[in-house]
Amino acid sequence: MGSNQLYKGSLATIILKLLEEKGRMYGYQITQEVKAISAGEFVITEGALYPMLHKLEADGMLTVETEMIGNRMRKYYSITHDGKKEVVDRMAEMEAFIRHMQTLLNPNIELA
Amino acid sequence: MSERKLTEEQIDDLYEFCYFSLVPYYDVQVELVDHLASAIEDLWKTKPETPFEEAVHIVQEQFGGELGFYNIRKQKEKAMKRKYRKLLLHIVAEFYKVPKIMITLVLSIGLYLALKSTPNDQWLFIAATALFIGASFFHRFYFFPRHIRIETPEKHYFLFDDVANRGVHLKTGIIFSGALLNLSTHHCNFSQTGSIIMAASISFLIVLFYCDYFFIPGKMREHFQDQFPQFVKA
DSSP: OOOHHHHHTTHHHHHHHHHHHHOSBOHHHHHHHHHHHTTTSOOOOHHHHHHHHHHHHHTTSEEEEEEEETTEEEEEEEEOHHHHHHHHHHHHHHHHHHHHHHHHHOTTOOOO | OOOOOOOHHHHHHHHHHHHHTTOOBHHHHHHHHHHHHHHHHHHHHHOTTSOHHHHHHHHHHTTTSTTHHHHHHHHHHHHHHHHHHHHHHHHHHHTTSTTTHHHHHHHHHHHHHHHHHOSSHHHHHHHHHHHHHHHHHHIIIIIHHHHHOBOOOTTOBOHHHHHHHHHHHHHHHHHHHHHHHHHTOSOOOOOHHHHHHHHHHHHHHHHHHHHHHHTHHHHHHHHHHHHOGGGBOO
16 A cells, blocks of 8 residues: 555545535445555545544535435535635646656656 | 345434434435445445444545544534524625614614613613523524424434534523623613613614524425425425
8 A cells, every 4th residue: 555644634635525525425325435446556534534534524615415215324425615726736736746856856858 | 136225224223323323314324324334335345244243334534533423513513503604694695775774773662762761771771781691582482493494303402403402592581681781780871872882782682583583494494305304394
């Protein structure tokens, strides 16, 4: 598994981007989806996921709805209009960061 | 062979498990129970013979052990307080923008004139304090329960409800402490600048309490309507 320290600061971006692409999702589904996309390289811990979901909800980036699924209630998260704007900003920031890191660490490699 | 699923009784056990893992709030329990249940059912796909209690223990470890749930609850409390503060400040800010700022200005001028015409300003403080404390009790025991109209699930309570009530109690506590401090002095009259500052401060507190008492219950009802419509009474 890759270093989770590197991913830690990007957790909000990962969640927002995922919800933007997949529509509404519930907590467990997010952990499984991230695991599947990264082929098990990146695992979101439950202790990090839920506080981040709750923070994004409090900040108005996500909305919540509950639904009865079988014999239990399920909480679904969806991205809001503000959340979508945040994704655009965060993605631009992330791309700039990656470019700068590549320039700093491999100054001789030309990027495509 | 059909996949092994959790029974109603086992779901109830998971709610109880959350309760004893220091998560008494229903709005937090709901998603933890669903997460535990989904993870247990996934585990049973590969190891269907795993006993329920053992499966709970295995899945709980993914949350960071015994304190994992408690840490999530604390973080959720922080997020809810943030949501409550943002809501309240957003509503209060409206009273400092056109057109509602006119109400705040009239209130502040009225208070300033009252401070200037009262021989001892202490009486005005005592009256304001009595009003704040009386309003707090009226709100807590009469207005709030009738206005929000949420049916709390049996043996459970909601975190957002708790956070909003704590916010009201904190403000009442601050006013009460101010009143005690004020009663320790016998006579006071403010200067021109002092009267302006006091009038603006008291009008801010009145606006703050008014928004908390009369607007927040409606916003809370919207919150519950979105997330737990089954518990909102008509």
